[in-house]
Structures are given as structure tokens and as C-alpha cells.
Amino acid sequence: GENxxxxxxxxxxxxxxxxxxxxxxxxxxxxxxxxxxxELGKRPQLIIDIRSNVGEKKDQRxxxxxxxxxxxxxxHITETQPEDSAVYFCAAGRFGxxxxxxxxxxxKLSVKP
Amino acid sequence: xxGVSQTPSNKVTEKGKYVELRCDPISGHTALYWYxxxxxxxxxxxxxxxxxxxxxxxxLPNDRFFAxxxxxxxxxxxxxxxxxxxxxxxxxxxxxTGAANSPLHFGNGTRLTVT
Numbered sequence: 001g002e003n004x005x006x007x008x009x010x011x012x013x014x015x016x017x018x019x020x021x022x023x024x025x026x027x028x029x030x031x032x033x034x035x036x037x038x039e040l041g042k043r044p045q046l047i048i049d050i051r052s053n054v055g056e057k058k059d060q061r062x063x064x065x066x067x068x069x070x071x072x073x074x075x076h077i078t079e080t081q082p083e084d085s086a087v088y089f090c091a092a093g094r095f096g097x098x099x100x101x102x103x104x105x106x107x108k109l110s111v112k113p
Numbered sequence: 114x115x116g117v118s119q120t121p122s123n124k125v126t127e128k129g130k131y132v133e134l135r136c137d138p139i140s141g142h143t144a145l146y147w148y149x150x151x152x153x154x155x156x157x158x159x160x161x162x163x164x165x166x167x168x169x170x171x172x173l174p175n176d177r178f179f180a181x182x183x184x185x186x187x188x189x190x191x192x193x194x195x196x197x198x199x200x201x202x203x204x205x206x207x208x209x210t211g212a213a214n215s216p217l218h219f220g221n222g223t224r225l226t227v228t
Contacts, residue, residue, distance in 0.1 A: 001171075004155075006155070034216070034217075042221070043204070043219040043220060043221050043222065044156065044204070044217075044219050045219070046216050046217065049216070089155045089156070091155075100146060100158045100161050100169060100172070101158070101217065102158065103148075103155035103156045103157070103158075104155050105153075105154055105155045106153070106154065106155050
């Protein structure tokens with residue numbers, strides 16, 4: 001089955017700096033890669049996703065890149081703000097197939113003012 | 114509109130007891146998922162329903178865990194003979210179609226503590 005590895009487990013940056021979180025996956029059939037943000041004590045919420053037919057997707061300060069050959073994808077947050085502080089989870093699944101998502105273990109991002 | 118609702122929000126039970134956790138998905142969502150999240154970990158898949166049937170129950174850890182969705186809406190996760198290792202936050206999510214790219218909408222979870 002699918003296995004998703006996520007690094008780093010914790011990340012601390014200064015406000016305004018960029019943050020990068022990386023994930024690798026094992027199942028070459030996976031072709032859908034969402035990212036979720038979970039604030040302390042709250043539910044995970046989808047922030048951005050990418051399908052395997054594109055290499056990069058951007059939404060304001062957030063971007064995701066995908067390298068299908070190497071089976072890894074990354075989340076990039078630019079101009080970080082204190083409200084970006086949360087735990088971020090990557091996940092992998094199969095577009096067009098009914099099924100579940102496999103999540104990474106999460107990255108705790110702290111943005112210091 | 115209303116999001117995914119889970120009850121109770123917290124449940125404390127003694128080892129060996131039986132518990133039921135309830136999930137009300139977003140109206141009209143055909144797919145419903147149960148995940149378990151331990152402290153410091155990502156959500157771990159348990160079971161997925163498409164309509165009334167369990168399309169994939171490969172994540173259930175053992176036969177003490179069971180889930181139903183009899184009318185294709187509300188789902189109940191049932192845990193028999195609870196163990197301390199079952200302590201976690203149990204998250205329910207629903208999505209419109211169940212395709213893997215269909216966004217998951219999570220509930221706030223039920224925090225289960227087995228003493």
C-alpha cells in the first residue's frame with residue numbers, strides 16, 4: 001500500500017521568511033496530492049492540492065510542486081506570518097478512483113514574529 | 114451550511130468498555146471516512162463508506178472495531194473491549210463523491226480516552 005514520508009517534523013522560521021515542507025510517496029499510481037493545515041485543537045482543513053498532470057500550482061503565498069519521477073512533492077509558503085503557525089499534513093491518493101488518502105505524519109510550523 | 118458534526122466531542126471510558134462514536138456528514142455527501150489521529154501523528158485511515166456500504170475497511174486495526182452507515186448518512190464507529198492504546202482523536206470526514214481528489218471535509222473529532 002501507499003506510504004507517505006514527511007519532513008521536517010518541526011520547522012521554525014522568522015516572520016517574512018519562506019518555509020518548505022517535503023513529502024515522498026511510494027505508490028507510483030498515486031496522482032492526487034493535497035495539503036491540509038491543522039491549527040491546535042481544530043480540524044484539518046484543505047489548503048491546496050495538486051494533480052499529477054501538473055508540476056506546480058500556486059495560490060497567493062502558497063505553492064506546491066510535484067516531481068513524479070522522484071515521487072516527491074513539496075509545500076512552499078512565502079512571506080510567512082504568525083497565523084501560518086500550525087501543523088501541516090501532506091497526503092497522497094488516486095484521482096478518479098474511489099478510495100482513501102494516506103497522510104504524512106505532519107510538520108509543526110512555528111512562525112516567530 | 115453545516116459542516117461535519119461529531120459527537121461526543123470527548124469520551125472517557127474504562128478499559129474493557131464498549132463505545133460508540135457518531136458522525137453526521139455534510140448533507141448530500143455520498144462518501145464518509147473515519148480516521149484516527151494519535152498525538153503528534155497524521156490521520157490514520159480506518160474505513161471508508163460510499164453510500165451505505167463499506168467500500169474499504171482495510172484500515173480497521175482489528176475485529177474490535179466496526180462501523181456502520183445504515184441509511185447512507187449518519188455513521189457510527191463502534192469499539193468493543195476498549196484498550197488504552199485506542200486512546201486518540203477519531204476524525205470523521207465526508208466528501209461529495211468519494212473520488213480521491215474530492216476534498217475531504219473533516220469534523221472536529223471525538224477525543225477518546227481509555228483509562
